[in-house]
Each structure stands twice: as structure tokens, then as C-alpha cells.
Amino acid sequence: MKKKLLSIMLVCILLVNVLGACGTKNGDGTKNPGNEATKTPDNGEKSNYSEITVEIFDRGSEGGRTDPTNNYYTDWIKKKILDELNIGVTFVAVSRWEETDQLNNLMAAGTAPDVCLTYSADLIANYRDLGGLADLAPYIDSHLPDLKAFLGPDLALPGRDMIMRNMNTETGEVFSIPARRMNLAQVTTFIRKDWLDKLGLGLPTTTQEFYDALVAFKEEDPGGVGANNVVPFTMTSDVRWRASTILESFVDPNISDEERWVNTVIDRQYLLPGYKEGVRFLNKLYDEGLIDNQFALYKDDTDSDNLIKSGVVGSFIHNWDQAYRDTPGLLRDLQENVPGAEIVSIDPFQNSEGKTVKGLYDAAGVNYFIPANSKNVEGALRYINWLSKFENRYYLQVGDEGVTHDIVDGVPKLKPAENEKIMNSPQNIDYTIMINGLDVGDPEKNALALAGSYAVDSQLVVQAYENAIRNGRPSIIVPVTLSAAGPYTQTLTDKGNELLSTAVVAAPADFDRVWDNGIAEWRASGADEIIAERQAKYTEYMNSIE
Numbered sequence: 001m002k003k004k005l006l007s008i009m010l011v012c013i014l015l016v017n018v019l020g021a022c023g024t025k026n027g028d029g030t031k032n033p034g035n036e037a038t039k040t041p042d043n044g045e046k047s048n049y050s051e052i053t054v055e056i057f058d059r060g061s062e063g064g065r066t067d068p069t070n071n072y073y074t075d076w077i078k079k080k081i082l083d084e085l086n087i088g089v090t091f092v093a094v095s096r097w098e099e100t101d102q103l104n105n106l107m108a109a110g111t112a113p114d115v116c117l118t119y120s121a122d123l124i125a126n127y128r129d130l131g132g133l134a135d136l137a138p139y140i141d142s143h144l145p146d147l148k149a150f151l152g153p154d155l156a157l158p159g160r161d162m163i164m165r166n167m168n169t170e171t172g173e174v175f176s177i178p179a180r181r182m183n184l185a186q187v188t189t190f191i192r193k194d195w196l197d198k199l200g201l202g203l204p205t206t207t208q209e210f211y212d213a214l215v216a217f218k219e220e221d222p223g224g225v226g227a228n229n230v231v232p233f234t235m236t237s238d239v240r241w242r243a244s245t246i247l248e249s250f251v252d253p254n255i256s257d258e259e260r261w262v263n264t265v266i267d268r269q270y271l272l273p274g275y276k277e278g279v280r281f282l283n284k285l286y287d288e289g290l291i292d293n294q295f296a297l298y299k300d301d302t303d304s305d306n307l308i309k310s311g312v313v314g315s316f317i318h319n320w321d322q323a324y325r326d327t328p329g330l331l332r333d334l335q336e337n338v339p340g341a342e343i344v345s346i347d348p349f350q351n352s353e354g355k356t357v358k359g360l361y362d363a364a365g366v367n368y369f370i371p372a373n374s375k376n377v378e379g380a381l382r383y384i385n386w387l388s389k390f391e392n393r394y395y396l397q398v399g400d401e402g403v404t405h406d407i408v409d410g411v412p413k414l415k416p417a418e419n420e421k422i423m424n425s426p427q428n429i430d431y432t433i434m435i436n437g438l439d440v441g442d443p444e445k446n447a448l449a450l451a452g453s454y455a456v457d458s459q460l461v462v463q464a465y466e467n468a469i470r471n472g473r474p475s476i477i478v479p480v481t482l483s484a485a486g487p488y489t490q491t492l493t494d495k496g497n498e499l500l501s502t503a504v505v506a507a508p509a510d511f512d513r514v515w516d517n518g519i520a521e522w523r524a525s526g527a528d529e530i531i532a533e534r535q536a537k538y539t540e541y542m543n544s545i546e
Contacts, residue, residue: 126486182437250278488526
């Protein structure tokens, strides 16, 4: 009932906000493109003073993070923007782990920031269909020249610029713009090498060897943490992500691009042939005491991270570089607690063809948008374009020499900062919203900078990157406009997490019943409607290019 009421409120208030944001008419009867505070394009000259609000992800304070809305880097941005564009900036925190609920509340209340971002394309589609987003197409050439140049051509859609990736092909409208990913590595598997060494085991190269290692961790307690404390494998309630390399290996590698794309619902692959067997394997691990028995209670990474740092965890799956990031500092803090501890990347999960396939990111990353009721659309766009200038995003990514980086072999090598200059996210990606991954201005130097941008042995990073992209499966891009998923995104996310957690902890004899009933309910909660739209759109698109 709460979700239904929120949806009704969202529809009603967005309609009110949109009607109030339709713009005013000029003397000749034409309409202004919005209710912006200024009509001065970004030509290097200051406009009249205006103000904007900007969403920033809140990742919590664990690991020494600072207030995401009030720290050294926000102060730097505010001062520079005020000096150069005469725009006042206020940052608005949105939880990285509860972004859908919080954005829905902000949009429904008409208080969403002028610049918003989310990783959920389906959420944006919902806001778009409710009339809640500003059309950015009229401003791209006039207000976003630096962003357009930086994003460059869209390699997945020849003939289209990346800035137009989300364009409605029927109307030409652009309601959101993606960030550019500098590398496409997505996820990998990590393991305690020092534990393997104590047991005389090599790095696992097959699923069976991985299983055997977990059993040995549980039975032999190589870390000396106590038999009742050993956690051979940890994850969170977001099972589809925190066990993704395992689950992907069970999917039939011979399915067509059409079948994979049509049946991947809100980035969930539950319906792909073989996926169920991957969940069954996790159920086996849990039943044998090889998976953290509290995982279903973990709604974010905090508890799992703390276990890893404390030294009781043998293996986990996460972002390809998660173990080596300064924040949350998994390897760093682990080694402080357990001197000599080692976390390395492995690539053991082979599919039926003997390949360790895993997904790669699309070159388009997080999407950002401007609500239709923004009082300063042009100011928001000028802010985004300012961030896109190399000198601005480069400083935010690398900070000050000698403090957050050193120059080694001509490229910046990032190092952890303390106190005010700590970066809450890798290379400050939460502030540099148009880029994900380090860019030092030269493709060859970017590769060197990537390996050297962590405060750990660069070979660990190289190994993790290579494992994450080996047999990588490119994203399937179909340039169509989708709408069906939007209203169901949060419901299907919540039900999907519950389904996987419940199936993993079920008694093995009950697994099929729990999974099949859960999938039926999940499909009936909107997934089937989404699949039907994706199938129709895919067929329509393929017919149009034949």
C-alpha cells in the first residue's frame, strides 16, 4: 500500500510540477524552453547570479569518508563555479544504497535537485513517461560543447554521438545523458591467498577447486580465527551482484542476443536458462555452511566489509577493484588487523564451454538528468559542461600532487589521503558525473595510470583487471525507447532480492518449490509486462534495419 500510495503521489505531483515548468510565452507567442534563471549560454562570460542543487551519492562515513555535501572537494567546486560562472551550488545527499526510494520521494515532493543521477535507466524511463524530466536536446550544442566532445562517438551505435545515447528515436528528445566509462571491467572474484598458502592449495581455476577451497577454509581454519567464526564466502542480500561470476557461469552460453536482451529484466538475469542452477549451487554452499549465514540481513556492504577487514572471510565477489580501493580500504584494513594477509583475484568459474564468461560494462555509465520543474535548467547544464572541461574533472580525479597522488613515469599514481582531502569514492566519481574511470588526457598514459592509481602492488590491480575482462561478454545495445519497467523497478528489485535470498537459504529439498513459486510471483509483479515490451521493441527494431 505504501508503494502504491507513493506511485500515485509521484504521478500527481509530477503533473503539477510539469504544468508549472512548461515555460512562459514571449511577446511573439513562442514559448521559452523552460523557467531557467538565465538565458546566457556558456561563452566564458559570467551570467547573472543563479543557484542550483546537485545530487551526490552518500556512501556513509565508514572508512574515514567525509560529509558528501560539505568537504574539501565540494568547497573547491563551489568556489570555482561561483568565480567562473557566478552560480551558487548546493549538494543534496542521496543514499547510494537507497537511491531509488529516495529519488522517488524527492521527485514526488517536487524537491529533487536540479542535477540528478542514477544507475537505473528504468527509473529514468518512469520519470520521463510521467512528464517529470526536462528535454535536454535543444541545449546540447549550445550549452554542452565540452561534454559532447569528451563523450565522443558512441561505439556501440555507429553514427550516433554518445551524448545522444538515450535519445528517443521517434521524437529526438533527450531526457538523460550517460557518463563515459574509461574501462569496461565489471566484476571479479577475490580470495585469501595467505589462507590457500597455509593449506598448500593453489589459486582455484575451476568451480570444483573453488568449492574445495571453501570446504578447506571451513574445516581447517587456516586463519586461526576459530572454527565457529570462519566465513568461507560472504555476500549481501544483493545476491545477483555479489555472486554474479558464479551465477553467470551457469547460464547457457548458446542463447541468442535476442533471448538474453528480451529476458533480462531491470538488469536481472533470473529468467535466462541455467541461472536457476547457479542459485541451486549457492543453495548447496549455504546448506554446507560455506556462505555467511547472515548475508540476507545485509542491505548494504557495511557488515560484509567489516567481516572481510576483521580477517574471518575467505572469499567474496564484488567490483573488479573493490579489494584495492582506498575506500572502503578492504585490503589495507585487513592487513592492519592481520599482518601478512593477502587478497588476490581469481577467475575459476567456467561455463559449459569451459570459458570464464562474465559481463562487461557498457561504455555508457551512470545517467544524469534534470527534473522538469527545475528553476534553473540552463544553470544546471552549464555546471555539467564546466565539470566536463579536462582541467576541472582532472583535478577532482587526482587532487593535489604529494597529497592524493605522486607523478610516476609521467602519470599520476593515486595514494590515499587522510582528513579533509580523502576521496569518498574512487577518483571522486560521485562528483565527476560524466566520467567513470581515470582519464589523464592520453590513451596510453591512461593504461599506465590505471595500474598505478591504487595504493597497492600494481600487479594485484593488473591481475584483477585481466580476470574481469577475460572472456568478457559485451553489453547488448538496442536503441529503442522502453517504458514498461519504470513503475515496477523498485518492486521487482525488492522482490528479486528477497527471492534469491530465500532460495539460497531454503532447505535443498524445498529449493525447486521456493524458486519456481518466487519466479512466478516475480513475473506477475511486472516482469512479464516488461518482457512483452522488450520483445515487441526488439522485433520492431530488427525489422527496421533489415
